[in-house]
């Protein structure tokens with residue numbers, strides 16, 4: 116294995132982890148409400164920007180990061196409560212337009228609050244790189260990978276072991292039956308937005324030391340998370356993770372072996388290919404299994 | 407226990423219920439029969455709160471329930487086994503049962519799951535399988551067991567025998583008869599009237615969203631109109 120390849124692999128896995136978290140956010144919201152939430156990227160941005168500004172106020176990272184996550188979760192829940200739930204029953208296209216509107220609004224609010232400039236967060240544990248077989252691995256990449264693994268394990272526990280997680284799965288599987296067993300479906304939608312915001316914020320925070328962040332950062336990250344979710348099969352959790360890693364990897368490889376100007380195009384080529392030729396995605400969409 | 411007066415409901419501008427009046431007393435089994443599209447499912451959905459009503463009154467144990475959310479009605483003990491079973495297909499049999507008790511808390515839930523599996527042994531054998539992989543009859547048993555997990559005071563059953571083989575219909579009715587013996591109050595919807603009326607204390611016949619006939623189960627079984635329209639005699 117050449118050290119260049121290994122280098123691209125590391126950066127692909129790192130950025131792919133963030134796409135995976137964003138893709139999970141898309142899928143969780145889609146499952147709970149059949150809404151494709153184009154404000155997912157803004158959750159990532161808010162998590163990162165809020166952490167930057169809280170640490171700028173002198174808070175230690177250990178306090179700033181959880182506060183930023185909590186703030187993002189609040190934003191997510193508020194979006195669901197004030198913009199999504201009132202439009203219950205609207206057509207999918209209307210709901211998508213609503214989420215695009217929300218993303219524009221959140222971006223504008225972020226610009227008003229934080230300006231248009233780029234910000235960077237210091238690495239969590241220094242920037243002395245490890246050299247692995249000739250390739251450079253940043254400590255922050257390990258933070259990204261480790262955090263992603265912990266978050267995914269946490270999601271596995273939540274959906275596999277807790278009643279609230281199962282209620283969310285049940286609602287996505289059969290909303291009528293969910294209501295009939297006494298699950299408050301609007302509560303599930305709020306929970307899904309909160310959870311998706313949490314995933315986005317966590318990803319944004321661990322990634323902020325590697326990529327710069329700005330009020331506009333959510334657009335691209337959101338679209339790549341969407342590609343991840345669609346590639347894996349919208350609504351399929353494992354698919355979103357796989358899709359995120361593939362998109363990240365494809366991006367890193369094309370930047371490395373072709374030219375970094377192809378980097379952004381890769382994700383869109385993947386979206387187009389999937390939508391045209393395999394709309395079910397790699398692992399299949401949720402809710403297609405039938406009795 | 408359940409009192410419904412002059413209830414109306416619409417799908418858009420189409421009226422599905424046009425002034426239904428009926429009641430179910432504590433401990434009673436009441437059958438609701440009617441042809442395809444008569445409004446039976448719409449009525450049960452309205453009672454559960456998952457179908458909007460446009461007029462009329464609805465009370466349960468003296469409380470007005472018209473403004474209560476579906477989950478609150480489940481909390482009061484109004485539990486439905488919907489048409490077409492509607493199990494959580496991608497979740498395991500055990501999770502389906504667990505979710506049936508969503509509004510309840512505490513250790514007795516686990517004991518109830520065990521009890522349901524004793525009552526319906528096939529569920530025990532398949533407890534880790536996805537509910538969508540069960541046969542139609544097994545799904546019906548699961549839907550019934552899931553509803554019982556909620557400790558219903560009033561059990562609403564929407565065509566529990568639909569699409570089942572005669573042997574399974576018999577098994578389902580056996581289970582319903584047991585519930586009746588234990589004192590559960592039941593509102594049973596059927597298109598196939600014979601089994602339902604034989605089991606029921608009282609019955610209502612509905613046509614195009616209104617009650618056209620009522621009486622005891624035995625009376626209705628003997629009624630000429632019922633015999634002609636619903637029993638094929």
Ligand SMILES: Nc1ncnc2c1ncn2[C@@H]1O[C@H](COP(=O)(O)OP(=O)(O)OP(=O)(O)O)[C@@H](O)[C@H]1O
Pocket residue numbers: 417420421422440441442443444445446447448449489597
């Ligand atoms: N989702 C819907 N949208 C529009 N109209 C509906 C809908 N569901 C039912 N209806 C109409 O409402 C009326 C009552 O339907 P409902 O399902 O309550 O009948 P039912 O007595 O349960 O019939 P079945 O025996 O076939 O189950 C019918 O005329 C039906 O066409």
Ligand SMILES: [Mg+2]
Pocket residue numbers: 446447448489564
């Ligand atoms: Mg019906």
